[in-house]
Amino acid sequence: MELNTLKVRMLGGFSIRLGGEEISDADNRSRKVWLLLAYILYCRSRTVPQEELMSLLWGEEEGSSNPNNALKTMFHRVRTALDQLGGGVGHTLIVRREGSYAWNNEISLSLDTEEFERLCRAGAAEPDAKKRLALDQAALELYAGDFLPKLSSEPWVVPISAYFHNLYVQTVLDAVSLLENSARWDEVAALCRRGVELEPYDENLYAHLMRSLLNLEDQKGAVAVYQNMSDLLFENFGTAPSDEVKALYRQAVHTINEREVNLGVVRDQLREDSGESGGALLCDYDFFKMIYRAEARSVSRSGSAVHIGLLSVGSEKGTLSKRSLDVCMDNLRDLICSSLRKGDIASRCSVSQYILMLPMANYENSCRVCERIVKAFTRQYPHSPAVLRYSVQPLEPNP
Numbered sequence: 001m002e003l004n005t006l007k008v009r010m011l012g013g014f015s016i017r018l019g020g021e022e023i024s025d026a027d028n029r030s031r032k033v034w035l036l037l038a039y040i041l042y043c044r045s046r047t048v049p050q051e052e053l054m055s056l057l058w059g060e061e062e063g064s065s066n067p068n069n070a071l072k073t074m075f076h077r078v079r080t081a082l083d084q085l086g087g088g089v090g091h092t093l094i095v096r097r098e099g100s101y102a103w104n105n106e107i108s109l110s111l112d113t114e115e116f117e118r119l120c121r122a123g124a125a126e127p128d129a130k131k132r133l134a135l136d137q138a139a140l141e142l143y144a145g146d147f148l149p150k151l152s153s154e155p156w157v158v159p160i161s162a163y164f165h166n167l168y169v170q171t172v173l174d175a176v177s178l179l180e181n182s183a184r185w186d187e188v189a190a191l192c193r194r195g196v197e198l199e200p201y202d203e204n205l206y207a208h209l210m211r212s213l214l215n216l217e218d219q220k221g222a223v224a225v226y227q228n229m230s231d232l233l234f235e236n237f238g239t240a241p242s243d244e245v246k247a248l249y250r251q252a253v254h255t256i257n258e259r260e261v262n263l264g265v266v267r268d269q270l271r272e273d274s275g276e277s278g279g280a281l282l283c284d285y286d287f288f289k290m291i292y293r294a295e296a297r298s299v300s301r302s303g304s305a306v307h308i309g310l311l312s313v314g315s316e317k318g319t320l321s322k323r324s325l326d327v328c329m330d331n332l333r334d335l336i337c338s339s340l341r342k343g344d345i346a347s348r349c350s351v352s353q354y355i356l357m358l359p360m361a362n363y364e365n366s367c368r369v370c371e372r373i374v375k376a377f378t379r380q381y382p383h384s385p386a387v388l389r390y391s392v393q394p395l396e397p398n399p
Contacts (some may be wrong), residue, residue: 005108006085006093006172012145012165014038018085025150030077035151037078040094042160044103054087054099056156061078075101116142118172129178131340136175140191143168144289145198168197176208188212200232203242210248214255222252230284235326238351278358280340282333288347288355292395295357300397307366309356310349311336311373312389320385329388332377339373357395366392 007017014034015024025034038054040048055065057074079090093104116139123135146152147161172195179188192209199205207231208294213222226241226249233239241249292308299306313328315318320328329348336346336354345357358366370390377388 027223030180047100174186185212185215280344305397313352
């Protein structure tokens with residue numbers, strides 16, 4: 001039987017199309033059916049011993065008393081799924097050879113991963129900028145998402161997925177560089193926004209996105225990108241953005257006012273919204289450091305008493321799970337804002353710590369403030385696994 005070309009998609013999902021018919025892992029068929037089908041198809045350059053397939057499907061778990069029959073049953077289900085493509089193709093596409101199984105390579109097949117890789121490699125080798133960009137863009141259009149996302153925990157999928165994911169990021173950055181050379185900032189922004197959806201922790205993508213928005217005179221958009229990225233990095237890794245990204249953020253902030261403004265307009269921009277002016281001022285750590293340095297200069301001149309407090313979150317067993325820590329830090333943030341005075345300042349300075357600045361408070365009063373927060377947290381969240389500790393020191397004036 002002569003078949004049309006099979007079109008197989010493994011990026012962003014798993015589907016097989018033949019003519020007008022398609023099957024995909026979006027249906028409710030057994031996960032093991034899709035796992036077996038994906039593996040035998042991806043390994044189609046060789047025959048696969050049945051022992052290897054048994055290990056793939058059942059690993060160390062206790063299998064059937066007759067594993068050969070169990071594997072045959074699983075292949076029957078795979079072939080039944082393939083038969084939905086029409087013409088009873090299940091037995092044509094998968095063949096059995098002396099205790100091994102193989103994909104029938106006599107059938108014409110188009111696989112998105114191979115085409116994606118081919119286009120990426122061709123683009124990287126192309127010296128002409130226009131042709132190189134066209135190849136990059138064609139490759140990126142194929143990348144609908146990571147390799148076999150529903151099987152992402154399978155050991156054999158992990159390195160392949162990482163390979164294609166990294167190749168995608170490299171190709172995005174290459175295309176972005178070419179677009180920037182032609183000042184095609186709208187396209188840069190669109191490409192980077194898609195890029196950070198699939199790779200939310202790559203600072204290079206954020207830097208290019210912010211730069212494109214600045215060139216599009218969307219300073220507020222650039223500020224929003226920075227704030228989202230900063231929160232994401234801090235919550236997941238406890239790290240701050242790079243110096244390059246911070247410089248772009250400062251540029252965005254400094255250029256929000258495109259024309260000269262009078263003092264009244266500036267004052268209105270500086271004023272807090274009425275709904276945000278209660279309790280302590282919460283800011284990011286970079287701004288806290290600037291306020292600290294300004295306060296240190298003031299203290300050296302006035303001799304006022306200013307103390308800083310550090311609230312640390314842990315547990316009796318050492319560390320909290322990420323989920324528990326995130327919940328605890330959110331609850332503690334709200335408690336800090338509501339418990340402190342308007343003149344106090346707070347910032348999250350690490351994954352599990354908040355730093356407080358307490359102007360016009362001596363050491364004893366500052367300790368009492370921290371103790372009050374710890375007791376309020378324990379009272380308000382009695383079942384929390386978190387244990388809070390605090391320390392207090394005077395702010396060190398500038399010499």
